[in-house]
Every structure is written in structure tokens, then in C-alpha cells.
Amino acid sequence: MEDFETIECDVLVVGAGGAGLRAAIAASEYGAKVALVSKSLLGKAHTVMAEGGVAAALGNVDERDNWKIHFRDTIRGSKNLANWEMAKIHAEKAPDRVRELERWGAVFDRTEEGKISQRNFGGHRYPRLAHVGDRTGLEIIRTLQDYAVHMENIEVFMECTVSDILKSDNRTVGALAYYRSSGKLVVFEAGSVILATGGIGKAYRITSNSWEYTGDGHALAYLAGADLIDMEFVQFHPTGMVWPPSVKGTLVTEGVRGDGGILVNSEGERFMFNYIPDVFAAETAKSEEEANSWLKGEEGAMRPPELLTRDVVARAIMTEVKEGRGSPHGGAFLDIASRQSPDYIRRKLPSMYHQFKELATLDITKEPMEVGPTTHYMMGGIKVEANTAASTIPGLYAAGEAAAGMHGANRLGGNSLSDLLVFGKIAGQCAANYAQENSKVSPHGKEIKKSIENTLEPFEDGDENPYQIHQELQEIMESHAGIVRTGEELEKGIRKLEKLEKRLPEMYAKGERKYNPGWHLCLDLHNMIITSLALSRAALERTESRGAHTRLDYPDYDDELGKVNMIVRPGPGGMSVVKSPLLKMPTELNDYVLKEVV
Amino acid sequence: MKRKIRLQRGEPNNLRLDEFEIKVETGMVVLDAIHLIQATEAPDLAIRWNCKAGKCGSCSAEVNGEPKLTCMTRLSDYPEDQTLTVQPMKTFPLIKDLVTDVSWNYEVNRQITPYQHTEGTGDPIMFQAEVDRVQEFRKCIECFLCQDVCHVLRSHDMKDEFAGPRFMIRTAGLEMHPLDQGERLEHLRDDHGIGLCNITKCCTYACPEHIGITDNAIIPMKERVVDEYYDPLKWLWNMVTGKSN
Known part of the structure; x- marks a missing residue:
């Protein structure tokens, strides 16, 4: 058998974005010896790209805000499909997690009174997003990173990828990983494992996600036997760049709209007024006049329709394009230039200013941007318990985008940064507790051997280029499981994915093991195919349109399906999708959801 | 349009410059060119990158000897007939190709x-x-x-x-x-x-x-x-x- 290094720890954290870092800190504070494994260099994870802010009902800008309203907004935004326990814990704890970051050195933008400033965002009733210009994620990851590296019992393993979860007697006991830079193998023997691996966006061609987002945690958990839920819900962010082609999909922060930016079609019409759903009618402006009074900050003003939830705005842009009112490169115009002064734009949206200037030769203080939907966030993922972040497999935990339940059918902007802080901490504490209370079991040699064989398999002969397979996968997902879906298209897509899956063993990795991206992609593709199949199969089962999941053949809500989550799990005959009833929300909380003011 | 690009490849003590010809698309950045080469000609070509939006700072390299983020450097910034040369950062020990040990x-x-x-x-x-x-x-x-x-x-x-x-x-x-x-x-x-x-x-x-x-x-x-x-x-x-x- 191949040589491998062995590292012993109490808690293995897979992924070092916001969720993984916060989990590692919490586990370490609990006294656990933590191994923090990161696919990239530390501080480069996808959290760094979060722009607009972190949602927390601090009430600094509008004192009417409180956790109940945040809870209400989250449930409404989720189209009633979120796990209410998670949404409640999240809304209650988010302010503490943000204040804690400030005590650890984070420097948020300030209000005139010197408090943490908060900005408006889609689906949030009041200005709620603590932010740092449009680089909030960078501030958060850097703060957590600098805090974590000074903790004695956290050891960081950079550019190290976990390729398999090791189990013994149905309990998680560690993982096999490889160092990207050397290609050498390492076995982590752990009391418990936290998956904080982020999302799945690289299965799509047009995406705001980085190369790391290959559904690793989703697939590792599935292969370990854990339940996945809400896999049919992929958030397509309404505003990605559409031009030039090489940056198609790159994110344009919702902060542009939060700071007053408007969406306009090729006929110069501010079209979002035509797309206001009933559930948001009471809090949304119906005319330009009403919307303008909001921009001026007038008391009691209604929010502009550009700040409706992301699913609504993304579909509206798509409809405008489809009906022939799109911008020259197939998007909509996003105009902040005519709404705010150049100084304000450069101060509040500096990275957007540079991004367009450098990549599209466009000055956003003078001209409108062209934007269109881009694959952005996976609502679905590993099913976890709200209070412990435990998956359905003993010793296996999940937090952040890899976990699911918090956002239901649609996530509100700003709720991901708060999610990863709140549940990262819970996962860290509970995984540490589990490791302390259960005596450690070593992985079986036989299982390690099998994992190693699978990990090195791409070096055996084959005739499929992994980059080609990846491109085909992205085309399948883009055309069969994209922003609008039908049963027929989903079925076609599933058949194509199954065919593609059969070709995976023929992929080859040319060259040596040392820093070999071709080999890494071969392994990542196994994860992407599993998540793509889970996503498509769950989407096929959900015969209704809800949140981010739009079925042209079932355009309306189905009340019965609104009471269930789809669970994907490995069954005896392969992947199975089963319906699972939602937790019943207590009447008191349900009242918050129904009210306009709480 | 086609253009030539030279990439430093190999490990310490065994370095070379490989020349590739690529088809250029509108708006292409240096990192796009590297990815294209990776996908078609050199699958094991090592380059470190993450966000491809100038926010993570992973894809640093020296383009024609200048320090650049390859994801924010457009090919059109350089004359079409000029062969571009991309090399790893010199100050850090080389791991392989364009990746250094930072x-x-x-x-x-x-x-x-x-x-x-x-x-x-x-x-x-x-x-x-x-x-x-x-x-x-x-x-x-x-x-x-x-x-x-x-x-x-x-x-x-x-x-x-x-x-x-x-x-x-x-x-x-x-x-x-x-x-x-x-x-x-x-x-x-x-x-x-x-x-x-x-x-x-x-x-x-x-x-x-x-x-x-x-x-x-x-x-x-x-x-x-x-x-x-x-x-x-x-x-x-x-x-x-x-x-x-």
C-alpha cells in the first residue's frame, strides 16, 4: 500500500472558509485539538468573495429591527420551507456573532453615531447588513483567520484536499486527504468531523463560484451515508456580469441595489414594478415616486422592487430577456450612476468600480452595468440538527453552505455570512463535545487501502480528458437544471449525467502527483456528478414552483409539497429521493411570519 | 484572433519556457489563457487561483516581468503581436510551473x-x-x-x-x-x-x-x-x- 502520514486530532474541520474557521475556533475553545484542512491557501476560501454584508438585527440604523423580524423575513424569503428552528437560532444569535467579530478586530463601516452601519438588502425589512464597503467577506475571513492562527490547539493544513470520509461501525472516525503541492497522502484520525466545504457552483458554466465549489462536502457526506435535503434549490443570483464572455457570471453585489441601483430594460422601463409577488406587496413600492422617497430615506417609505428576493429578481430579468427587452449582451441594465454621486459609489462599492473598470472597461459612476443571473449559492446540502449541526451519521457535522435547512427554497442576501458564523460556532462546540464523550476509534486498514486506491485511480490508463468531462457536465446542468426547469428536461439531464458518470473511470491524470490540477479535477468531478444527480433528481420530484426552483410545467405552489423537504440518500438500489414532513412551527412564531410589524 | 504565450514550466533545476498559441476571445484575461492551455494541451500545468475576480489574491504571477494578478490582467493590454511571458513570483521558492511556496x-x-x-x-x-x-x-x-x-x-x-x-x-x-x-x-x-x-x-x-x-x-x-x-x-x-x- 502507498505510504501515508497519520495525524491525530479530536476534531477534523474540512474547509477553512468562514464556517470552518468559526467551527475550528469554537472547538478549540472547548478544549479540542483541531486539524483545520483547507483546499486552498488560508484566507482564500469563497467567503472572501461575499460582498454586501452580514445580516444581523442590531437595530443600529433602524431601531424597529429585532430578531423576530429577521426570523420573519428569513422564513418568508425561504417560501416557508426553512427549518424554523435554524431560522430562529440564526436570527437570535447573529447580532452576538457580529459583535464578537468586532471584539476580535473586525472594522465595519460606521454610522454617524459611531456604531456598526447597516445597509438595505433584498428581502430584509429594515437596513440590516453590517458591511465593509463591498468587501465584507474579506473582512470576516481575515478576522477569523487571524484569530484562529493564534490559537494553540488549531493546526492548519493548507492546500490539502479530503478525498474520503473514513468510517468504522457507522461512525465517522477520520478522513483521507492529499496535499496538493506534493501529492502525498495523509490520514486524519479524528474523534469527529465537520464538513464546511461550501457549495457546488462549479457544476454550472455561468457561476460566481470559484474552482473550489465542487460539492465535496455534499458528496463526501452522501457517500458516508448521510441525508441531503433541499438539493433542488440552487440560488441564481440576479446580477452577474454578462460581458465580456470571459467574466460571464462574476458577481455584481446586491449592495448596488441596496444603495439605490435600479434595473432597467432596453426600452428604458424600470421593469421590476411589474413583478411584485402578493406576499411582498404590502412592503414594496408600486411606483417610481414611492421608490424614490425610500432612496431619500423618508420615514415609512416602501422598499423599491429591485430589493425583492433574489429568486423573484432573477426570474424577472430572465423574462425581460426572453421577451426581447434585454440589453445588448442578454441581460438587464443595472444603473447606479444616475442614482448616487461618483464619490458615494466609489466609497461604498469600490470593488465593483474596479471590477467593471478593469474587466469590462466601463465606469459604473457614469454608465449602467449589464447584468444577468448567475449560479451563486446552494441552499441544499447536508441535513443537520438545528441545535447541534449534527448530520444523520454519528460523529459527522456540517456548517455553512454545505449544510442545509436554514434557507429553505431561497436564501436572503446577507444570511449566509451570519449563517456560517452562527452554525459554525454550534458545529465546533458540538463536534468537540462528541469527540470528548466518545472514545476514539481508529480507521480500519482495509478501508484506508480502498480510499487510497480510489484517490490514485486517475493515474491508471484512460482516454477521457477531465477538463472535457467538466465542460460537458456544465453544459448539462446549464441547459437541463438551470433557472427554469421542466420534468422532461430534468429527465433528459439525468440520463446524460448517468452516461457521464459511466465515463468517469476512464478519466486520466497525466504527469506526476506533485501539484497536478488534472488529477485534482478528476477527483472533484466525482463529487460534482453526485451533487448534480442529487440536485436533478430532487428537482424532478418537486412538481411545483417555489423559491429558486421554477418548473414551467408546474408554475404554481403546491400546498402539499410546501409541507415537505426532499431528502436524498443512498438506498439499496442507488440514490433515492424521499419526502420528509417539515417540522411544525409553533403558533407564536408563525404569527411573527404573518405580521407586517413584530 | 490568435496569439502566442510563453509559460514557465517545471520544477527547480529543471525549468523551461513552453510556448503555446491560443485563440483569443473578447475580454480574455491571462488566467483564461492559462486555463485554456490547461484544458487542451497541458492538463498538469500548475497555477494557483480561486475567485477569478480580483478578490482572493491567489493567482499572482509575473507577466512580462511585471507583478500581476493574472485574473485581472487582460490580454488586450499587450500588443497583439507580442508574445506574452508568464512566470512565477521570483521571491518565493518554486513548487512547480507557476506555483510558489508562500x-x-x-x-x-x-x-x-x-x-x-x-x-x-x-x-x-x-x-x-x-x-x-x-x-x-x-x-x-x-x-x-x-x-x-x-x-x-x-x-x-x-x-x-x-x-x-x-x-x-x-x-x-x-x-x-x-x-x-x-x-x-x-x-x-x-x-x-x-x-x-x-x-x-x-x-x-x-x-x-x-x-x-x-x-x-x-x-x-x-x-x-x-x-x-x-x-x-x-x-x-x-x-x-x-x-x-
Whole structure:
């Protein structure tokens, strides 16, 4: 058998974005010896790209805000499909997690009174997003990173990828990983494992996600036997760049709209007024006049329709394009230039200013941007318990985008940064507790051997280029499981994915093991195919349109399906999708959801 | 349109420049060209990258000898008939192809005394004007291009004596934080060698985030070190009172 290094720890954290870092800190504070494994260099994870802010009902800008309203907004935004326990814990704890970051050195933008400033965002009733210009994620990851590296019992393993979860007697006991830079193998023997691996966006061609987002945690958990839920819900962010082609999909922060930016079609019409759903009618402006009074900050003003939830705005842009009112490169115009002064734009949206200037030769203080939907966030993922972040497999935990339940059918902007802080901490504490209370079991040699064989398999002969397979996968997902879906298209897509899956063993990795991206992609593709199949199969089962999941053949809500989550799990005959009833929300909380003011 | 691009490949002691011809699309950046080559001709070509949006600072390299984020450098910035050459950052040990070992930077960061909060009752009050400067330093995406071009590190390889511009702004961001209580000046002088910077401003020119590294961080920090340790009156006072530096 191949040589491998062995590292012993109490808690293995897979992924070092916001969720993984916060989990590692919490586990370490609990006294656990933590191994923090990161696919990239530390501080480069996808959290760094979060722009607009972190949602927390601090009430600094509008004192009417409180956790109940945040809870209400989250449930409404989720189209009633979120796990209410998670949404409640999240809304209650988010302010503490943000204040804690400030005590650890984070420097948020300030209000005139010197408090943490908060900005408006889609689906949030009041200005709620603590932010740092449009680089909030960078501030958060850097703060957590600098805090974590000074903790004695956290050891960081950079550019190290976990390729398999090791189990013994149905309990998680560690993982096999490889160092990207050397290609050498390492076995982590752990009391418990936290998956904080982020999302799945690289299965799509047009995406705001980085190369790391290959559904690793989703697939590792599935292969370990854990339940996945809400896999049919992929958030397509309404505003990605559409031009030039090489940056198609790159994110344009919702902060542009939060700071007053408007969406306009090729006929110069501010079209979002035509797309206001009933559930948001009471809090949304119906005319330009009403919307303008909001921009001026007038008391009691209604929010502009550009700040409706992301699913609504993304579909509206798509409809405008489809009906022939799109911008020259197939998007909509996003105009902040005519709404705010150049100084304000450069101060509040500096990275957007540079991004367009450098990549599209466009000055956003003078001209409108062209934007269109881009694959952005996976609502679905590993099913976890709200209070412990435990998956359905003993010793296996999940937090952040890899976990699911918090956002239901649609996530509100700003709720991901708060999610990863709140549940990262819970996962860290509970995984540490589990490791302390259960005596450690070593992985079986036989299982390690099998994992190693699978990990090195791409070096055996084959005739499929992994980059080609990846491109085909992205085309399948883009055309069969994209922003609008039908049963027929989903079925076609599933058949194509199954065919593609059969070709995976023929992929080859040319060259040596040392820093070999071709080999890494071969392994990542196994994860992407599993998540793509889970996503498509769950989407096929959900015969209704809800949140981010739009079925042209079932355009309306189905009340019965609104009471269930789809669970994907490995069954005896392969992947199975089963319906699972939602937790019943207590009447008191349900009242918050129904009210306009709480 | 087609154009030629040369990439440094191989490992230390076995380096070569491979030339490729690629089909150029509108708006293409250097990283796109590298990805295209990877997908079609060189699957094991090593390049480090993440966000492809100028936010993570992973894809730093030297394009025609200049420090660049390859994801933010457009091919159209260079004449069509010119062959582009992409090489790894020179200041750090090479791993393979365009990837270098930047782990030294992470070790230096760990040596810096972390933020120490002023505990008080209630939420901290800080005004925007007080934190503007700190926020400028916190924009840093850790691309390490400033480290790459710094003479002290690049030409003299004084990594044991000098922390480099990245960690000058890291330290400045902590020292200038209105609520920080940490003491870092002695460390900055003795271990991180702030005196070794001779203000050529190469780091400032290289910074893709346009941070005023030299003017806003290094020079003010040099002044603080001088005030603390080289003020003759203070020195005399310390002698008399028996305090030492």
C-alpha cells in the first residue's frame, strides 16, 4: 500500500472558509485539538468573495429591527420551507456573532453615531447588513483567520484536499486527504468531523463560484451515508456580469441595489414594478415616486422592487430577456450612476468600480452595468440538527453552505455570512463535545487501502480528458437544471449525467502527483456528478414552483409539497429521493411570519 | 484572433519556457489563457487561483516581468503581436510551473501580536473618519505581490530579518486601530526589521488594491518606532529613571 502520514486530532474541520474557521475556533475553545484542512491557501476560501454584508438585527440604523423580524423575513424569503428552528437560532444569535467579530478586530463601516452601519438588502425589512464597503467577506475571513492562527490547539493544513470520509461501525472516525503541492497522502484520525466545504457552483458554466465549489462536502457526506435535503434549490443570483464572455457570471453585489441601483430594460422601463409577488406587496413600492422617497430615506417609505428576493429578481430579468427587452449582451441594465454621486459609489462599492473598470472597461459612476443571473449559492446540502449541526451519521457535522435547512427554497442576501458564523460556532462546540464523550476509534486498514486506491485511480490508463468531462457536465446542468426547469428536461439531464458518470473511470491524470490540477479535477468531478444527480433528481420530484426552483410545467405552489423537504440518500438500489414532513412551527412564531410589524 | 504565450514550466533545476498559441476571445484575461492551455494541451500545468475576480489574491504571477494578478490582467493590454511571458513570483521558492511556496508569509503573520480589544461596557463606538485608514490596510487580499517586488526580500533574500510590506500594513492596521491595546513597535524594530525598508515604493506600485503601503503605513510606522526608541530626550529620561528600551 502507498505510504501515508497519520495525524491525530479530536476534531477534523474540512474547509477553512468562514464556517470552518468559526467551527475550528469554537472547538478549540472547548478544549479540542483541531486539524483545520483547507483546499486552498488560508484566507482564500469563497467567503472572501461575499460582498454586501452580514445580516444581523442590531437595530443600529433602524431601531424597529429585532430578531423576530429577521426570523420573519428569513422564513418568508425561504417560501416557508426553512427549518424554523435554524431560522430562529440564526436570527437570535447573529447580532452576538457580529459583535464578537468586532471584539476580535473586525472594522465595519460606521454610522454617524459611531456604531456598526447597516445597509438595505433584498428581502430584509429594515437596513440590516453590517458591511465593509463591498468587501465584507474579506473582512470576516481575515478576522477569523487571524484569530484562529493564534490559537494553540488549531493546526492548519493548507492546500490539502479530503478525498474520503473514513468510517468504522457507522461512525465517522477520520478522513483521507492529499496535499496538493506534493501529492502525498495523509490520514486524519479524528474523534469527529465537520464538513464546511461550501457549495457546488462549479457544476454550472455561468457561476460566481470559484474552482473550489465542487460539492465535496455534499458528496463526501452522501457517500458516508448521510441525508441531503433541499438539493433542488440552487440560488441564481440576479446580477452577474454578462460581458465580456470571459467574466460571464462574476458577481455584481446586491449592495448596488441596496444603495439605490435600479434595473432597467432596453426600452428604458424600470421593469421590476411589474413583478411584485402578493406576499411582498404590502412592503414594496408600486411606483417610481414611492421608490424614490425610500432612496431619500423618508420615514415609512416602501422598499423599491429591485430589493425583492433574489429568486423573484432573477426570474424577472430572465423574462425581460426572453421577451426581447434585454440589453445588448442578454441581460438587464443595472444603473447606479444616475442614482448616487461618483464619490458615494466609489466609497461604498469600490470593488465593483474596479471590477467593471478593469474587466469590462466601463465606469459604473457614469454608465449602467449589464447584468444577468448567475449560479451563486446552494441552499441544499447536508441535513443537520438545528441545535447541534449534527448530520444523520454519528460523529459527522456540517456548517455553512454545505449544510442545509436554514434557507429553505431561497436564501436572503446577507444570511449566509451570519449563517456560517452562527452554525459554525454550534458545529465546533458540538463536534468537540462528541469527540470528548466518545472514545476514539481508529480507521480500519482495509478501508484506508480502498480510499487510497480510489484517490490514485486517475493515474491508471484512460482516454477521457477531465477538463472535457467538466465542460460537458456544465453544459448539462446549464441547459437541463438551470433557472427554469421542466420534468422532461430534468429527465433528459439525468440520463446524460448517468452516461457521464459511466465515463468517469476512464478519466486520466497525466504527469506526476506533485501539484497536478488534472488529477485534482478528476477527483472533484466525482463529487460534482453526485451533487448534480442529487440536485436533478430532487428537482424532478418537486412538481411545483417555489423559491429558486421554477418548473414551467408546474408554475404554481403546491400546498402539499410546501409541507415537505426532499431528502436524498443512498438506498439499496442507488440514490433515492424521499419526502420528509417539515417540522411544525409553533403558533407564536408563525404569527411573527404573518405580521407586517413584530 | 490568435496569439502566442510563453509559460514557465517545471520544477527547480529543471525549468523551461513552453510556448503555446491560443485563440483569443473578447475580454480574455491571462488566467483564461492559462486555463485554456490547461484544458487542451497541458492538463498538469500548475497555477494557483480561486475567485477569478480580483478578490482572493491567489493567482499572482509575473507577466512580462511585471507583478500581476493574472485574473485581472487582460490580454488586450499587450500588443497583439507580442508574445506574452508568464512566470512565477521570483521571491518565493518554486513548487512547480507557476506555483510558489508562500507559506513563509503565514509564519510571519503568526508572529504579529494579534488584535487586543479595549474591553468596555456596551458596543464599541468608533467613527468612520477614525477607521478609514485602518480599513485601507484591511483591503489587502494577500496576493503577496508587494512581497515579491520588495528588494529586501527579492534581491537580498532577507526573510529572516524583514517581514515585508504586507506585514508592515498588517501591523499598521492593528497599531492604528482605535480600540487596540497591543504593543508591537519593539517587535517591528527588532524582529520585523522596519528599518530595512528604504522607501523605494515598489510595493505601493505593485499593489492591485492601490493601498498606500509606503506613505500611509511604512513611513508612519517608522516614525512611531523612531519616536519610541530614538528620541534623545526620552532616551535620557529612560536612563535616569532606569527604564530600558
